[in-house]
Amino acid sequence: KHHVISFANQKGGVGKTTTCVNLAGALSEKGKTILLVDMDYQGNLTLGVGLDPGDSRPGMGDVLLYPEVSFREVIHPSVIPNADIAPANLDLSKVDINIDKRPERHGILHDKLHEVKDNYDYVFIDCPPAFNLLTVNSLSTSDGIIIPIQCYPYSLAGLNTLLEIIDDIRYAYNFDLEIAGIVPTAYETNTRIAADVLSELHERYGGKVYDTIIRKSVKVAEGPLHRKPMVMYARSHPVSQAYRELAEEFLRRE
């Protein structure tokens, strides 16, 4: 059902990268092949799977800026078995300014990804925290969007805005675009605020919210130190188990 999936939320620090890398890790355990695409010049996904965005020449910036660079040229194996990565590099920060003069600027990623995407079960695109051309390119080529959300008061208003933008992109560029699911992340059990936001989330977007909740745990935050997904550095931790359950739930919906 969904083949190309964006991890999107314009709010910063809500768990886009963490959900992307850890869901990929859990799906890889189940034998799925995944292409990871890092669209954030901060390169957190790239770092999180064992590569260095500074060393990445060429990287995703080049793919989007220069017609002659093919997608294939930027793909590397990651530390995750069965998962490759198209790493970010700093040139991504120039993309917004540079490509906004070209007419089909929202479709550049789509055209280039076409060449390689059928080699993988899933393509996971990690978006930056902004509604910029990078995010628009990602959403324009996606079938499904996974939206990580933290259960804090600001989050619901932001989600509403995100869903409106997704509708705009669907009507303008991409009728296949759907919400694959909404993931509550870094969930703080036993806090009233989190419980209230979670129940309102279910009330408004019920069918879309995954039953699996990713709880707050310092073990998750170690990801960038280990530079691999949790299922690879903390195999039996409850949150690794939660990511495996999220992977099951994700597959059931497919």
Next chain:
Amino acid sequence: KHHVISFANQKGGVGKTTTCVNLAGALSEKGKTILLVDMDYQGNLTLGVGLDPGDSRPGMGDVLLYPEVSFREVIHPSVIPNADIAPANLDLSKVDINIDKRPERHGILHDKLHEVKDNYDYVFIDCPPAFNLLTVNSLSTSDGIIIPIQCYPYSLAGLNTLLEIIDDIRYAYNFDLEIAGIVPTAYETNTRIAADVLSELHERYGGKVYDTIIRKSVKVAEGPLHRKPMVMYARSHPVSQAYRELAEEFLRRE
């Protein structure tokens, strides 16, 4: 020493808005007058001091896009005594694309702010999580920058990048630009990761790191529900007290 202060960090969700509103609240208690400037179209600062970015016509977007709109036209009292706000509105999201063709585009905020800034003890500018024209405008008119940082592994690499960009802006546009201070936010006491990152922070940037640490507390996250700073909705809470200590430390360095 520092009169115009940007709250900046390109990483999302690290506490720029929360530090801005709560430090303003604590300084207002001490009788300081503050102009709050919301440069993030998501309008979290605007919401956090009792206004609605959706209703803000004109707002900061108009100030930056249209030469005929004066800064004075967008200023409103906020819920904080002694603090006014220049609210964000959605047009800020158009700013990057629109004003990047004009030659002096990095200095538009500086030119317009000039008209009103001497009416206040401090001008606090809340930046979006990006190195876009909005952040460049903010940094180009600031004397000091307060950098909130969360003690997670990704944060130090991000801080390094931020400091390089700040140097570029200093040499290109604004020799007065300095780091006023670095604030550890949402600090998770008793976790090894946080303690390690904090000590490395002190090792690398010792003199700049404030002694005051803002600990993680669900009471802080209630800010957007109350739509006022913590010192106004949780007067005797330990974190409100921490913000008062941060205000003292901020003033001592001035």
